[in-house]
Amino acid sequence: MADIQDVCADHAEDRQIDVVALGIVTAAILLFVATGSEVGPAVVRSILERGPGPDNFILNAFLLNIAIIIFGWSRYRQLCDEIKLRKRAERQARLLAETDPLTGYLNRRSFNTGVAKLLADNQAEDRAVVLMMIDLDNFKQINDYNGHKTGDLLLQECARRISASLPQQAIVGRIGGDEFAVALAFDKGRDEILDRVAESLVDRMSRPIAIEALRLEVTASVGLARSDLLGIDEELPDARTLLERADIAMYHAKRRGRNSYYWFEAQMADEMRFRSEIEHGIRQGIPRQEFVPFYEQQIDLQTGKLIGFEMLARWDSPKFGIVAPDLFIPIAEEIGAIADLSESVISQALEDAKTWDDHLTLSVNISPLQLRDPWFAQKLIKLLIEAKFPPHRLEIEITESCLHQNIGLVRSLITSLKNQGIKVSLDDFGTGYSSLAQLRSLPFDRIKIDRSFVSSLVDNKDSAAIVNAIAQLGKGLDMPITAEGIENGAVLERLMEFGSITGQGYYYGRPQPAREVSEWLGGIELIANRQFLESELPQLRCAASQEVPAPQPEAPDAPSDPAIKPAKRA
Known part of the structure; x- marks a missing residue:
């Protein structure tokens, strides 16, 4: 608020300078006309030798008025140019303060302000607001491997795809490195349009992107929350609450495999609280050797x-x-x-x-x-x-x-x-x-066959063919083979047909x-x-003591070992 008052004061000062400068020039012009009416005829009479020349005082005043007019007009134009430059700089500063320079979208603060206004303008019974959180699933790896320039170009292309998927009246913001947010007002009786928008957005984002001879693949996880779905005795959510709910739904989409969208549900908040407990437990458990x-x-x-x-x-x-x-x-x-x-x-x-x-x-x-x-x-x-x-x-x-x-x-x-x-x-x-x-x-030194092929070896011909092919490949390369996921004697018997193989699985014990x-x-x-x-x-x-520098890899999904399931929460 103080910044706005300062800007208004500067504008008032600019207007005051305009009026003063223009007043000085106007007064000089009036004096020029007045003195000119005396000097002009006297000069003409003097040239025609019909009378004396102009009075020196009046002549000096006339010449001084000319100088004042030239100086005043020049200064007036300079002030006008300065005002234009200042206003242009103020608009640029306001633009930088409110928008993301890379994509042109609103930044987090101005986006929250826009959502608050959108909520206030759509409190009617037949209108509501939906907020979408969009997170690029594998942007960090692409950015690390290909450089920030490629990452910036990728973000700009993703921003264009987001805009192409949305109605014109939507508010869009970039609120993090690879996180975008969208706010959109809609008629409650036509809420099916929201699913179509989300589906279109996920589909567009999953298409390959060509940047500088590179073919990049990036997907998006989207979370949605609407302002009209309330719990018992729950008040209308504000912009911050709506953003938090959409964020929770977005992380739910990530945990469900990414490249999809989910609506916020109350139990998702419980999952997030459980996740926070897990995170805290991990940080505390490492030094305790848990x-x-x-x-x-x-x-x-x-x-x-x-x-x-x-x-x-x-x-x-x-x-x-x-x-x-x-x-x-x-x-x-x-x-x-x-x-x-x-x-x-x-x-x-x-x-x-x-x-x-x-x-x-x-x-x-x-x-x-x-x-x-x-x-x-x-x-x-x-x-x-x-x-x-x-x-x-x-x-x-x-x-x-x-x-x-x-x-x-x-x-x-x-x-x-x-x-x-x-x-x-x-x-x-x-x-x-x-x-x-x-x-x-x-x-x-060794090849390990994934458990998904080994466990279905007996019942699935394709799995058996794959395991056999890998076993033969190991023989050809003189590389030992280990088969994971031996669950029973039938799988063991079948594996033994493929030659010398090492195995592991629950058949030998948990x-x-x-x-x-x-x-x-x-x-x-x-x-x-x-x-x-x-x-x-x-x-x-x-x-x-030797340094072996290594490039940065992408992180695939963590290996899963379902041998022991987590205990139920207290």
């Missing part, structure tokens, strides 16, 4: 011999009980806590695995987000040194979806790890988009915590407390 390793057996199918374990993270929450990773890993990735969480669990697993027999290996899944850290290999080597764990017994699993996202990163990472004796396997093979050329060029695994291994005499070979330590220390 995240612990569970172990799933890995078996040589031909001999039935135990060859190692895959480490699976679990959250031993004091509030929720044992929580499976499909719940907390995606949230940990979104809040930037996955690296600390993973390092904590891996460190515990290395200490546990030290007590196992030397021939037993430890497999660890790595979140794709951790691959963004150029120091990941060094951090892993540091954990090995601290635990005094032999690197040849550790196997790192990288999901197949990482290959097409950043092949340079994967090659650099695999090379760094293998140089230290760590094995690297390609996880979830068959679900991504890797080519045989990529598989041949990258020095993987993942178990470290204490139970240690007791079981002790019972079958596979516990061996051996000292780590000191000769390997200098090499690891040297490697840990």
